Amino acid sequence: MNDASISLLLVAGATFFVAGIVKGVTGMGLPTVAMGVLGGLLSPLAAASLLIVPSFVTNVWQLVSGPSLVGIVRRLWTMMAGVLVGTLGSTSMLTGGNTSLTTALLGLALAVYAVYTLLAKPYHVNQAHEGWLSPVIGLATGLIAGATGVFVIPAVPYVQALGFEKDDLVQALGLSFTVSTVALAAGLSLQGAFQLDGAALSSLAVVPALIGMWAGQHVRKAVSPAMFKRCFLIALALLGAEMMLRAVW
Template structure:
């Protein structure tokens, strides 16, 4: 673990970069910040530090993607509520692993999830849930949401298999961004409750997490400016490659 001034500077730089990534491609702040923080801290600390920037920026994303269309937020929620509820509630169950399982194994599990996320992103793998009969939609949503919640509690990663499930719903781009904002903000809240219940959310980490909010927001504005001059698809490809390599490094 770095000394406190070095750790604070690292946190500020990590969230500036992660916010920039989010500004360019619309996602990645929790995943990027978790992966980078894990290089200088243990897993529970990294999970605690991402809470405030992830929650605030994703609540903003969840509530601001309607582009003036009345009722879009409510419509998106109705589409994803059977997934979102277990994805949030089951975080507590996954969080119990932090009390009983060696952090080394959980960190390696995170590495595996990052590798899977990078591979599926690079391959452009997309499922189509709409091809299933209607009777399977709700049970599948509950199952995938439960798995996502347990993995979030164990590793702090919100993305696998949750983002892949949301992509499989064939939502419009704005609806998908809004749905991911809902997932990441609710997961941040559920993770905060889980870490607090396990006694792993310290005042020091809470203060550093709050400090990371301003650079994350500044990074988002910077990323939005970069997006106008850069191919978002090319940047996203680079992001998936970086996450794959980070996952491999963490796993090894």
């Protein structure tokens, strides 16, 4: 193993440790942080391939630890179907080889998510509209996820607006992230961009991600989660802006 490979493993390990901390404190953010940092060092495609296994493991953990899995699946299944269709339909953009375009789109997705979350006022979705709105939101989330590897927009604001109780909200987000991760892995595999060697390398990132989540749960007790999240979002917005500028220039 050469020095470049060792450096990449160290950077990836540190990135997933930090991403795990963010997820441990806020309940989300691991794929977003991983794509933001690694997408600035590698191609977005390489970054997306690395995040598949740790994202799946940590989100399944979040999904199965909640109290209302069956009810949440029944309520959100049309959204999850939209995520799957959208992701499979747009993954070719991530694997197409136009690194500048995918980097710019990734930066845009990160910046929009961060700015929206910082500035938007809370709102509530009328349950009467969920029948048509859920699959639309899922499809939009999938299209963005397939093109950028980021699956928080518009899924996270939408799920937060559905009026779930705290524990159910965490579980619902876990469901959305798990399905998005599986859909992204399927899309990359169909495009020939995620194979056995990639899965093995991605699996190595699970350990620092889980350690980071454990550390984040302790950090949550010592700091204000709201302040931590605000600082995280500001840093994410700046990172997204830098990626867009770098892709253009």
